[in-house]
Amino acid sequence: MNIDFSAEEKAFEAEVRQFLEEQLPQEISRKVLAGTPTSKDDHVRWQKILAEKGWAAVNWPVEYGGTGWTPTQKYIWANECAKAGAPDVVPFGMKMVAPVIYTYGNEEQKQRFLPDILNSNVWWCQGYSEPNAGSDLASLKTSAVRDGDHYVINGTKTWTTLGHYADWIFCLVRTGDANTKNQEAISFVLVDMDDPGITVSPIITLDGHREVNEIHFDNVRVPVENRIGEEGKGWTYAKVLLTHERTGIARVAHSKVRLEKLKKLATEASTGMGSLAEDSRFQSKLLDAEIELQALEFTELRTLAAVSTGKAPGPESSILKIKGTEVAQAIDELYMDVAGYYSLPFVKEQFLPDFEGEHVGPDTAANSAPKYFNNRKASIYGGSNEIQKNIICKAVLGL
Amino acid sequence: MDFSLSQEQQMLQDSVAKFVQNDYDFDTRMATVNSEANFNQDFWNLFAELGWLMVPFSEEDGGMGGGAADVMVLMEEFGKGLLMEPYVANVILSGGLISRLGSDEQKAELLGELMAGQCQWAFAFTEADSRYCLHKVNAAAEKTASTYQLNGQKAVVMNGAAADKLLVLARTSGASADRDGLSLFMVDANAGGVKRQGYKLQDGSNAAEVSFDKVELEASALLGEEGQALSAVEAVIDNACLAACAEAVGAMGVSLEKTVEYTKTRVQFGVPISKFQALQHRMADMFVEHQQAKSMLLRAVLLSEQDPAESAKAISAAKYRIGQAARRIGQESVQIHGGIAVTDELDVGHYFKRLTMLEMLFGNSDYHAQRYQELS
Incomplete structure (x- = not known):
């Protein structure tokens, strides 16, 4: 067992960084890093850049255009993408329907649908x-x-x-x-x-x-x-698809980046008498989120390692769904804490993709409450967290 | 010991409850949210007529002489209907300051107007870097012979877009976070040099960023003694905390009730989801949270009326605990409803939003936990 990257992996990391630096359009990464909405065009544009490079379909088998990356490479990729502000892969084609098509579809269906998904034409x-x-x-x-x-x-x-x-x-x-x-x-x-x-x-x-x-x-x-x-x-196929959906749902790399940014914002957030980063109650909530995320990261790595040996993600992916969404929602709350009163204004125009005016309050505060409200969906979708617990009870604990 | 309402309180509760029941359904509320003004002037006039705007003011000031318990009764019912009308900004904050600090003439004129529903007030106390600290004030009023010149900015001023008049907390001496040297000024919201950027808050109510650029004020604009405003400000913010707590208790109760009802009608796996013990226990937890919140509210109200030395501490304890309950009940109501509660069309999501705001207003749970410790 070893958590260090090998020389090849370090080289891969460098290659990824360089690629992102050169190829990720800044007008897209700026939105992603600021947490403001991205447009359809932003996603399609970025996916096409990835397809060009051969990096669009991270998890697909190589024969259909996948990368053939090891779990470590996928981990490096996810982390570097999150840090650089690359938009999330819109999962419906790439991560949801494609695995069903290449696993259960006939040859004609594979040829008809997979290339357009890979190249983001559809x-x-x-x-x-x-x-x-x-x-x-x-x-x-x-x-x-x-x-x-x-x-x-x-x-x-x-x-x-x-x-x-x-x-x-x-x-x-x-x-x-x-x-x-x-x-x-x-x-x-x-x-x-x-x-x-x-x-x-x-x-x-x-x-x-x-x-x-x-x-x-x-x-x-x-x-x-x-x-x-x-x-x-269809139900059998759908269940396989849902386990794929659930691993993606953990969004560990994304949460790590948000947490790092949060720490920085907290040092800049005045409490009137000092900074929020010095506030013991805030520190304690931040620490809870950070350590939970460390545990989740390793749980995800263990799951990925198991998948790479040929197993489909099993009921363990329910852990990733539950914890991934809980940590993300805890981080949402911390962003509101940092924003304080400036989480309260709701200025709709500020969230239009082409908004260029001045935000009310710091631009990092503007989306904190809407994001918190919206992201309550995370513990509901993809099989609610209650359903995930049922799955664990039934499929893992044998209850 | 007696926790029952007085006859007057019972009548007040019945009258507000009846209004919410008969005249303030969810569609009516949403129409108000989506209107330009963000509150309904006809309702505001009705509140004046019914004497609701007079509740906390003394009888000699023309009010009803009500105490914290009377305000609690009213605010809890307001919370049940998620009322949009700016009661706290006008009556509790601005009216509270005027009644505490105003001269007889000021009170007669300004409170009379306010209680008649003829003037909208906003209390401008927060600044971009003050967070919940009331004495972190950079806006400054400089004395020049017999006048003052006001400069600075105020952030997220509740009712600031709708206000005719602003009560502005400004520094007349001392350094940025000093407790001394704070003064209150009454400023016409449309006066020269006052710039307002109005917007809506998450729950649809109105607020504004307000800036003051060389605003000339007569000496008569000063409310109370120069440099001595903080203790009155702390007292009205404490009252606003109590009002927010009562509103939250009302809103939480309805949110719980709606959740319980929904689970009885939502069928999944062939049975109403209310049959699942996992959900039953969570709703039982929500019920316990609501009761604990209610107890903290009552405790704080009674101590604030009867034991001034313990008042601030009891209010911070209540704001802390009720804030926690508001988070939990809001989140659980949404989770148990499922996706439908994340939509704009269902009322439960709006209770969730309002509860989220109430946790934060006048100091969030963390702030009040810390204040409690400091006061201990």
């Missing part, structure tokens, strides 16, 4: 949750009824993040009859968002923004060839 979104199927995802009602070579889809999907940008949506739909057991009636289909009968309506979140949507399907006809794998096996 924006994907996720059609899982429904108004009445949240934590109990398998009770979903959106139906796909076979009609010749097509499925006719009816129903409503919700919490569709950035669905208003999307070209395609991957959906869990009900294909069995009413008597089929929930999990055996679900199929995994890919739907072109331009198909007639699809409407996208915005959901405004607590921070005043449009990030999520409801997607309505009204007799949408989808070719049967857009189904991945077997009819009725």
Whole structure:
């Protein structure tokens, strides 16, 4: 056992740093580091730069365009990206649907869909949750009824993040009859968002923004060839996808960068009689977050190391989901502490991607409360943290 | 010992509760949030008519002579409906300072107007680097013969965008964080040299950044004695803490109630989620938090009325503990509701936002924990 980087790994780190320095556009990294919103164009532009370099699909198998990196290289990559202010990979295509396609899709589907994901030509979104199927995802009602070579889809999907940008949506739909057991009636289909009968309506979140949507399907006809794998096996595929989603959710590198920035901000934050960094209660909360994050980082590394030996991420990924979101939310609260009264103003224009005026108060304070409000979603999405605990109880503890 | 409300308090509670119940549903509130003014002038006039704006002022000043308990009763009901009308900025803060420090003439004129709902006030005390420290004041008023010249900036002034008049805490002598040398000035919000940048706060209420550039003030603009303002400021901020605590207790109770109701109707895995023990215990914890918060509020109210020596300490203890409860109940209400509570359309998220703000206003939990220790 050894935590030092080898000479090759150090060289890789240097290469990554140099690449980010040269290739990451500053107008994008500036937004990411300041915590202000990034646009669709920012994400696509950056993904295309990565694709050019061959570094877009970090986790994919090499044969489909993946990097073939070791867990250590992936760790270095994630850390350097977070430090440099690279935007997060929008996960829906790259991290969610692609693994399902290359694992369960047929050859034609792989050739049809994977290159456009790799090169960010197509924006994907996720059609899982429904108004009445949240934590109990398998009770979903959106139906796909076979009609010749097509499925006719009816129903409503919700919490569709950035669905208003999307070209395609991957959906869990009900294909069995009413008597089929929930999990055996679900199929995994890919739907072109331009198909007639699809409407996208915005959901405004607590921070005043449009990030999520409801997607309505009204007799949408989808070719049967857009189904991945077997009819009725969608639940199995979805579960694999969810474990991938959960590892990404830990966002350790991102939290580390936010925590470092927080420390610096605290030294500059006046309490009237000194700086907040000298405040013992603040120090103690900061320390709790920092040490929890150290534990989480090693838990994630252990998980990654296990995955690299060929295992799919197992129920352990639930730990990453729970702790990753808890630490991130604790950091959100610390940012509000640092901002003090300046976390209170809500000036909507300040969050437009092209805003160039002066913020009310320090620009680092402006997004602290909206971020805190919005990020309460983190312990709810991707299988709520309560569901993660159920998974641990059932799959790990055998309860 | 007697924790029951007096007949007058009971009537006040009934009357505010009835108003919130009948006239202040969530849609009405959101219409106000989205309006230009951020509060409803008709409601404000109604509050004046019903005597709610008179509650804490002495009978000789034309008020109702109510104490901390009366304000508590009113604010708790306001909290239940997430009222947007700027009661604390006007009545508790500005009115509180005028009634404490004003001359008979000033009180007769200004409090009369305020209680009639005819003038909007804002108390400008925070600055960019003061955080919760009340005597860290850089805005300065320099005496020139019989007038003062005011210069400086105030940050996040609640009701500052809507205000007709500002009460400004400024330094007339001493260094930036000295306790002595602070004075209060009444400034017309539209006077020459006063610049306001108005905006909304997270809950939709209004505030402003205010700057003063060579604002000329008559000697009559001074409220109370020159250089001696701090103790009155501390006293009204303590009252504002109590009001925020009472509002939070009201809001927490509704947030809990709505969460319990929602779990009974939300079906997942074939049963209402209220059947899951994991959630039941968490709602039981929320209930316990709410009761503990209520106890701290009552304790602080009673000590502030009956034991001045213990008052500040009891108020800091309450603000600390209620702030913690507000965080927990706000977060748990959202978590147990799930995604729907992170949307703008459901009221629970708005309770969460308001509770978050109340934890922070007039000193957050950490600040008050520290103040409690210093006072011990």
